[in-house]
Amino acid sequence: MSISHTITLEINRYDPDTELSWIHTYQVEASGILRFVDVLRKINDEQDPTLAWPSSCEHAQCGSCGIIVNGKPLLACELLVKDAVEQFNTHTFKLKPLTIAPVLRDLVVDLEKAYDRVHKAKPYLIKPAPPHRDGDEYRISPKTLEIYSEATRCINCFCCATACISSHHHFLGPNTTMANMVRLMDPRERARKERMDILYREDGVYRCHTARACSFVCPKDIDVSHFLALGKEGKF
Amino acid sequence: MGKTLTVDSTSRCDVLIIGAGGAGLRAAAQIGEQRPGTSIIALTKVFSPQKSHTTTAQGGMAAVDPKDPVDRAIFHMFDTWKGSDCSADQNVIKKLCAIGWEEVVWLERHGMHFSRTEEGRIAKRPFGGHMLDFGETLAFRACYEADRTGKGIMDTVWAESLKYGVNFIGQCIATELLCKDGHCIGAIIFRYPEGKFFAILAKATIIATGGKTRMYLVSSNCRGNTGDGLALALNTGLPVMDLEAVQFHPTGMVGPGILASEALRGEGAILRNKDEEPFMERYAPTAKDLAPRDLISRAIIQEIREGRGLFHEGHNAHHVWLDLRHLPKEVHEKKIQEVCSFFKRFVGVDPEKDLCPVTPTAHYQMGGIPTNEFGEVQGDTHGIVPGLFACGEVAAASLHGLNRLGTNSLLELITMGRVTGEGVVEYLKDAKDPDGLPPDAGHIIFDQFSTYLHAQGKEKYAEIRDTLRNLMMEKVGIFRSEKSLLEAVDDLGELKERATHIPPGTTCMRTNQDLWQIWELNNLITVSMVIAQGALARKESRGAHFREDYPKRSDEFNYHTLVYMPKFNTVTFDKRPIDMSIFEAKGDHYELFDYIQREY
Ligand SMILES: Cc1cc2nc3c(=O)[nH]c(=O)nc-3n(C[C@H](O)[C@H](O)[C@H](O)COP(=O)(O)OP(=O)(O)OC[C@H]3O[C@@H](n4cnc5c(N)ncnc54)[C@H](O)[C@@H]3O)c2cc1C
Numbered sequence A: 001m002s003i004s005h006t007i008t009l010e011i012n013r014y015d016p017d018t019e020l021s022w023i024h025t026y027q028v029e030a031s032g033i034l035r036f037v038d039v040l041r042k043i044n045d046e047q048d049p050t051l052a053w054p055s056s057c058e059h060a061q062c063g064s065c066g067i068i069v070n071g072k073p074l075l076a077c078e079l080l081v082k083d084a085v086e087q088f089n090t091h092t093f094k095l096k097p098l099t100i101a102p103v104l105r106d107l108v109v110d111l112e113k114a115y116d117r118v119h120k121a122k123p124y125l126i127k128p129a130p131p132h133r134d135g136d137e138y139r140i141s142p143k144t145l146e147i148y149s150e151a152t153r154c155i156n157c158f159c160c161a162t163a164c165i166s167s168h169h170h171f172l173g174p175n176t177t178m179a180n181m182v183r184l185m186d187p188r189e190r191a192r193k194e195r196m197d198i199l200y201r202e203d204g205v206y207r208c209h210t211a212r213a214c215s216f217v218c219p220k221d222i223d224v225s226h227f228l229a230l231g232k233e234g235k236f
Numbered sequence B: 001m002g003k004t005l006t007v008d009s010t011s012r013c014d015v016l017i018i019g020a021g022g023a024g025l026r027a028a029a030q031i032g033e034q035r036p037g038t039s040i041i042a043l044t045k046v047f048s049p050q051k052s053h054t055t056t057a058q059g060g061m062a063a064v065d066p067k068d069p070v071d072r073a074i075f076h077m078f079d080t081w082k083g084s085d086c087s088a089d090q091n092v093i094k095k096l097c098a099i100g101w102e103e104v105v106w107l108e109r110h111g112m113h114f115s116r117t118e119e120g121r122i123a124k125r126p127f128g129g130h131m132l133d134f135g136e137t138l139a140f141r142a143c144y145e146a147d148r149t150g151k152g153i154m155d156t157v158w159a160e161s162l163k164y165g166v167n168f169i170g171q172c173i174a175t176e177l178l179c180k181d182g183h184c185i186g187a188i189i190f191r192y193p194e195g196k197f198f199a200i201l202a203k204a205t206i207i208a209t210g211g212k213t214r215m216y217l218v219s220s221n222c223r224g225n226t227g228d229g230l231a232l233a234l235n236t237g238l239p240v241m242d243l244e245a246v247q248f249h250p251t252g253m254v255g256p257g258i259l260a261s262e263a264l265r266g267e268g269a270i271l272r273n274k275d276e277e278p279f280m281e282r283y284a285p286t287a288k289d290l291a292p293r294d295l296i297s298r299a300i301i302q303e304i305r306e307g308r309g310l311f312h313e314g315h316n317a318h319h320v321w322l323d324l325r326h327l328p329k330e331v332h333e334k335k336i337q338e339v340c341s342f343f344k345r346f347v348g349v350d351p352e353k354d355l356c357p358v359t360p361t362a363h364y365q366m367g368g369i370p371t372n373e374f375g376e377v378q379g380d381t382h383g384i385v386p387g388l389f390a391c392g393e394v395a396a397a398s399l400h401g402l403n404r405l406g407t408n409s410l411l412e413l414i415t416m417g418r419v420t421g422e423g424v425v426e427y428l429k430d431a432k433d434p435d436g437l438p439p440d441a442g443h444i445i446f447d448q449f450s451t452y453l454h455a456q457g458k459e460k461y462a463e464i465r466d467t468l469r470n471l472m473m474e475k476v477g478i479f480r481s482e483k484s485l486l487e488a489v490d491d492l493g494e495l496k497e498r499a500t501h502i503p504p505g506t507t508c509m510r511t512n513q514d515l516w517q518i519w520e521l522n523n524l525i526t527v528s529m530v531i532a533q534g535a536l537a538r539k540e541s542r543g544a545h546f547r548e549d550y551p552k553r554s555d556e557f558n559y560h561t562l563v564y565m566p567k568f569n570t571v572t573f574d575k576r577p578i579d580m581s582i583f584e585a586k587g588d589h590y591e592l593f594d595y596i597q598r599e600y
């Protein structure tokens, strides 16, 4: 369980002051049960305090730590060294920042900017249905909820948006489109027309080519493209 | 070298919210709803408020539905009082328990995706310390969204604030409060991407920076929970309250300490020792695995000390087992899906088949910036600081006293968030725009950052951080004594000095992670010192604070600890009386709100 691995990390660096980019190679001796965030911290602690990388909750629940490892966008906080060695069948890992927003430094990208897209999906209830006659909560059956509750698990890590080719070209992107779908499927939302306008706008769901890269990379195992397909078919 | 630090520019707003988490944004939404057009700026260290730590809360939010056939608000009040080991404030208990359900309905109407009963109503589950009929049987009182209740709450208040046009500023830290003539008029912030300081002037400021237990080796808290809000207050000369009360959650996943929610035990999971004995039956015959957290955490350490624990080779840590194998598949897949996936991913065990290794993890700090029941910050024993409010985990009103019940924190965030929002709206009626920056604006933070940027020596950030986290765990952890606490105070003094000799990796200011982490480390050391000093002064055991040399509660300490520390380790103590208004009103069952014994 605690077998140690000697791994090589080739990390894309960027210095905002000099605007220089380069690749820095680090050798790390790491226990198999360390997460990639622990490895990055180990590099800070033992080799290079200047390497910048994003994280917050460090248990796959906030979506701050997305990076690209050997071509795959994923959460650095839930990738264990032993699993990485097995999954990618190598001890050498190329770490790159997500491609969805400008790089601030090294592996940190400006997700704050990426969020501008999510805001466009208006994640709130635009026009809530009138309250239940008893004056308390709406009644929603578990069956109805189940149809869209998977989509509510999205943590906006932008891994799917990074993997989606279309989302680099005038497409709001999988997670944003799905956020709009959640409210289209939510029985409490009455602003259906406005929601449909968001869905079918120029940069809307028809930009998606159903290649399913989004579902493939989603760290929360959400079948994102399923929800987008429902959008295209008008099933909500 | 020799960089001169300055305020780059100044902006203005009506309300500045330092900390756009669950509490801060519930307040924002309240202000937006009640007073449309108010200009609000909300700050967060992370990229988006949605990523605040509230999003990781799992189990539920306690609230009694007035239409519930068996549960009643008075039971909830009693549980909270008893759970606090008779040290919460009864005016606050009464107020928040009374409006809890309204707030659940508020969240639901604003789009939260609560789990449902077959009738389509909000589902509820039992949680530790929440009982019917004054401690008789478990109550179904925790409203939940599967095991991601905090995410549901965070998504809702974030989206609602967005709707009201709240201006979010991410990737920044508030580094200094601005005060003039005893009023708070805003703050100086440091934005990571630009590496610059900005001033924000506001008519009212709310501190809602959340949790603060990253000073412990094993902690369920996020990377940024470094006690900044408390340090801000202390540096401004304001008191903090009851910091010695740190809650260790009994079931952290062995290793990093990721939380395995009490909801698991609410659904029927059982703690077992190395002989697979369900040992909680011995410690709490009635409440068993749903006894309050402090009790279970101590029981686990006791089992380990007496040789009935286990040792995890990989993580080099002692632990006991949490058994979920007997729970129905349906529960694994629908009700506790996220937590089960954490066990699979981070620990490599499958809760449906394997026993799960767990150990107590530092989770929550009951104390904080003292406020009254309206969220107004207390300046000294008598007055408030005009223009300054606080709510959420960083504040203490105090609903929890020295020990909090599970699901009562989300309740507090949302109810106190609303109440604080209402208080701010009231305050804005007569509030004036601040004239301008105080002449000494920035002196505290420029001093600190200059020290870090010019530091010379051989000290390493990582070494000091790790020493701190080990010493707090060992000496100021679940069990404390005069000896361990005195040692801790000495050690912390030394660490503080050493921390001034960490040369920064680079002095270039943009996204300089190293730089702000040194600032955070200093905050952690500051807050740790107050915890240790408070623990040393409280010569009794109460709630989460346990002294091996004084294992009993003592009436002598029936008060809240107030500590001022304007300069490191120059501490002044003060007391705040515990509010006993339910007891004093002499209504039905008032005798249960006396200083009662706490048994489960
Ligand atoms: C894993 C876990 C599970 C939990 N489960 C439950 C549960 O089931 N039920 C329950 O009742 N409670 C639970 N709790 C407790 C509860 O979730 C927290 O107490 C609560 O979420 C804190 O909310 P908050 O709004 O005060 O702070 P947060 O949501 O943490 O927000 C704080 C905000 O302040 C910002 N901030 C911090 N410092 C600064 C600074 N210097 N400048 C600017 N911004 C700053 C942060 O970036 C963040 O945006 C849990 C806690 C944890 C850690």
Ligand code: SF4
Residues within 6 Å of the ligand: A063, A153, A154, A155, A156, A157, A158, A159, A160, A161, A174, A175, A217, A218, A219, A220, A221, A222, A224
């Ligand atoms: S859908 Fe999945 S991959 Fe995409 S942002 Fe949400 S959680 Fe991340």
Ligand code: SF4
Residues within 6 Å of the ligand: A160, A163, A164, A165, A166, A167, A173, A174, A207, A208, A209, A210, A211, A212, A213, A214, A215, A224, A225, A228
């Ligand atoms: S299915 Fe659509 S959204 Fe998903 S990756 Fe492909 S193009 Fe992008």
Ligand code: FES
Residues within 6 Å of the ligand: A054, A055, A056, A057, A058, A059, A060, A061, A062, A063, A064, A065, A066, A075, A076, A077, A078
């Ligand atoms: S740090 Fe929160 S998801 Fe990885």
